[in-house]
Amino acid sequence: MRVLTHCLSFGKPRSLIGLWLGLSGLLAAIALLSLLYGAGDVGPARAWQALQDLGAAASYDSEAHFVIAELRAPRLWIGLVVGAALGIAGALLQAVTRNPLAEPGLLGVSAGAAFAVTLAILWGADTATLRVSVAQLGALGGCLCVLAAARLQGIGSDPIRLILAGAILSGLLHSLSSLILLYDQHTADEIRFWVVGSLAGRQLDDLVPLFPTLGVATLLTILLARPLAALALGEHVAIGLGHHPRVVRLLVIVVVALLVGGATAAAGPIAFVGLVVPFAARALAGPDIRRTLWLCLPLGPIVVVSADIVSRLVVPPSELPLGVLTALIGAPVLIGVVRGRRLPTL
Amino acid sequence: MTHDAPACERDTAQPDTAPDMTAPDMATQGLSLAYGSVAVIEDLDLQLPAGQVTAIVGPNGCGKSTLLAGLSRLLKPRGGTVLLNGTDIRHQPTRQLAKRLALLPQQPHAPEALTVAELVRFGRHPHQSWLRQWSLEDKRIVDEALDMTGLTPLAQRPVDALSGGQRQRAWIAMAIAQQTATLLLDEPTSALDLGHQVEVYELIQSLAASGKTIVMVIHDLVSACRYADHLIAMHQGHVIAEGLPGETVTPELVRRLYGVECSLITDPATGAPLLTNVRRTRDALDGSAT
Numbered sequence: 115m116r117v118l119t120h121c122l123s124f125g126k127p128r129s130l131i132g133l134w135l136g137l138s139g140l141l142a143a144i145a146l147l148s149l150l151y152g153a154g155d156v157g158p159a160r161a162w163q164a165l166q167d168l169g170a171a172a173s174y175d176s177e178a179h180f181v182i183a184e185l186r187a188p189r190l191w192i193g194l195v196v197g198a199a200l201g202i203a204g205a206l207l208q209a210v211t212r213n214p215l216a217e218p219g220l221l222g223v224s225a226g227a228a229f230a231v232t233l234a235i236l237w238g239a240d241t242a243t244l245r246v247s248v249a250q251l252g253a254l255g256g257c258l259c260v261l262a263a264a265r266l267q268g269i270g271s272d273p274i275r276l277i278l279a280g281a282i283l284s285g286l287l288h289s290l291s292s293l294i295l296l297y298d299q300h301t302a303d304e305i306r307f308w309v310v311g312s313l314a315g316r317q318l319d320d321l322v323p324l325f326p327t328l329g330v331a332t333l334l335t336i337l338l339a340r341p342l343a344a345l346a347l348g349e350h351v352a353i354g355l356g357h358h359p360r361v362v363r364l365l366v367i368v369v370v371a372l373l374v375g376g377a378t379a380a381a382g383p384i385a386f387v388g389l390v391v392p393f394a395a396r397a398l399a400g401p402d403i404r405r406t407l408w409l410c411l412p413l414g415p416i417v418v419v420s421a422d423i424v425s426r427l428v429v430p431p432s433e434l435p436l437g438v439l440t441a442l443i444g445a446p447v448l449i450g451v452v453r454g455r456r457l458p459t460l
Numbered sequence: 461m462t463h464d465a466p467a468c469e470r471d472t473a474q475p476d477t478a479p480d481m482t483a484p485d486m487a488t489q490g491l492s493l494a495y496g497s498v499a500v501i502e503d504l505d506l507q508l509p510a511g512q513v514t515a516i517v518g519p520n521g522c523g524k525s526t527l528l529a530g531l532s533r534l535l536k537p538r539g540g541t542v543l544l545n546g547t548d549i550r551h552q553p554t555r556q557l558a559k560r561l562a563l564l565p566q567q568p569h570a571p572e573a574l575t576v577a578e579l580v581r582f583g584r585h586p587h588q589s590w591l592r593q594w595s596l597e598d599k600r601i602v603d604e605a606l607d608m609t610g611l612t613p614l615a616q617r618p619v620d621a622l623s624g625g626q627r628q629r630a631w632i633a634m635a636i637a638q639q640t641a642t643l644l645l646d647e648p649t650s651a652l653d654l655g656h657q658v659e660v661y662e663l664i665q666s667l668a669a670s671g672k673t674i675v676m677v678i679h680d681l682v683s684a685c686r687y688a689d690h691l692i693a694m695h696q697g698h699v700i701a702e703g704l705p706g707e708t709v710t711p712e713l714v715r716r717l718y719g720v721e722c723s724l725i726t727d728p729a730t731g732a733p734l735l736t737n738v739r740r741t742r743d744a745l746d747g748s749a750t
Contacts, residue, residue: 337590340585340588343582344582344585346571346574347568347569347570347571347579347582348565348568348569350534350563350565350568351563351564351565351568351582353532353533353534353554353563354532354558354561354562354563354564354565354635354638355558355582355583355585355586355638356553356554356555356556356557356558356559356585356586357554357555357585358554400573400574401571401572401573401574402571402574402578
């Protein structure tokens with residue numbers, strides 16, 4: 115028993131486990147809410163009744179049953195996966211660029227994935243599996259552009275300038291995507307809603323092609339957490355401790371591309387989740403990337419699923435696209451972070 | 461690069477077993493270091509005595525930090541080798557090397573809110589793996605390192621809330637937890653006031669007394685004389701003098717290194733050479749007058 119407690123002692127063991135359990139509980143509650151509330155006719159009372167009937171052999175309210183099983187549950191699952199992926203991708207990208215503002219959506223990684231998918235659909239690709247790999251390749255391209263920009267004189271060392279470079283890349287890619295949509299009606303119909311980022315109308319089948327690459331990303335994240343934590347002490351210290359900063363950085367970029375590409379393929383480009391979630395995780399658990407990553411796991415889905423619930427409720431019976439909502443929440447947070455006391459260093 | 465044959469024999473004859481028990485012998489053979497196309501050090505042969513404090517001194521830009529970067533594999537040599545226990549450090553995986561050679565860069569920066577204990581735990585990284593994570597043994601070694609550096613009462617404090625001397629001691633504690641036989645330090649006392657400097661130097665001396673080989677780059681010649689067992693004076697990429705501080709430091713050497721005149725006396729309390737009446741040389745004065 116003592117050995118076990120020592121094994122788990124990463125500074126604030128009890129507080130981390132407590133936090134994690136608390137947040138997981140909160141996430142469970144929010145997940146339940148996301149099954150109960152929607153923009154349609156099935157209200158919380160009917161949904162609750164239908165949920166209780168799910169265990170029973172026969173369901174009495176087939177409409178409520180359909181809404182929950184076929185519409186809300188797939189949405190919830192995708193929200194969970196997308197939230198976790200984006201939260202962790204944000205934390206990783208911030209650790210590797212040592213920039214608290216580095217967010218996949220702001221740095222053009224999501225835009226790269228979206229642009230690649232737009233191109234793929236324009237050229238006739240239509241299967242979900244292909245969409246995932248194309249989005250991940252696009253995200254990788256976006257990542258590499260960002261890193262190239264970070265290597266330019268003066269940009270890498272200044273968080274704000276890196277964000278500016280990313281904003282320019284994002285803007286360019288969004289314009290190109292819009293241009294394609296303007297000229298090609300078929301592509302536009304195919305992805306009009308997807309391109310603003312949304313969980314609506316997604317099927318569980320959209321999620322399956324993500325699993326292989328998300329599995330690889332998870333495995334790599336587990337392997338990379340320790341060297342990445344050492345990298346926070348500086349490149350030379352990390353080398354002195356026997357790590358390979360270059361290899362670590364390259365693998366982290368691959369993981370970010372897999373996560374953001376996968377999330378974007380499933381839900382479209384969703385900005386600011388990768389900024390807000392790691393920011394909250396660091397505020398709760400301190401700067402160690404290992405603790406940040408653990409907390410991003412429940413925090414990411416909390417943010418995405420809550421935002422999705424709100425997106426269904428603000429303008430009933432219509433819905434607000436999730437990407438619009440996260441931008442509405444995230445932009446003030448970004449402004450707050452930039453305007454607040456000096457930027458926290460990573 | 462041609463090597464000195466007897467030196468090679470001597471080095472390879474060193475037993476390579478149990479590196480933590482026998483003090484290692486660090487040496488360079490024909491070492492050439494360069495940043496890009498600018499050669500900083502060329503064809504340098506150097507022996508670093510085991511179990512002693514070696515201080516590398518010299519004027520700004522003389523190549524002393526470059527040399528340390530070469531010794532610590534941060535900078536890949538353009539030619540020649542760095543030998544640790546007679547083996548080329550480039551032939552060892554960086555993680556294996558991290559068990560033998562610890563490294564403290566100049567003014568390292570800890571992330572906000574990282575505690576002393578958390579920082580020192582990083583020193584166990586080269587000894588840990590996915591199968592062998594945090595163990596009781598690691599905890600014992602970390603506690604020992606905290607104890608040796610007098611930081612046990614401050615273990616839970618954030619590193620950035622410490623005084624300069626305490627902060628540097630915390631980083632050294634991390635290097636101690638690495639349990640290497642050799643420790644390389646790049647200007648460990650830069651930006652520290654006198655009291656904190658002494659605090660760090662005395663810790664470094666006690667580490668050497670416990671058997672570690674210490675190699676440090678320092679600016680301050682007086683401190684080098686006071687705390688080092690072995691002095692290496694560098695000028696424009698060349699070692700121009702080395703040996704016991706008391707025998708090596710002369711007014712001529714000081715003039716060549718720094719372009720200043722001085723008188724030397726022996727510190728009656730420690731026996732170390734002391735520089736007095738330091739002033740610009742007549743050459744320099746003439747140069748500034750014209």
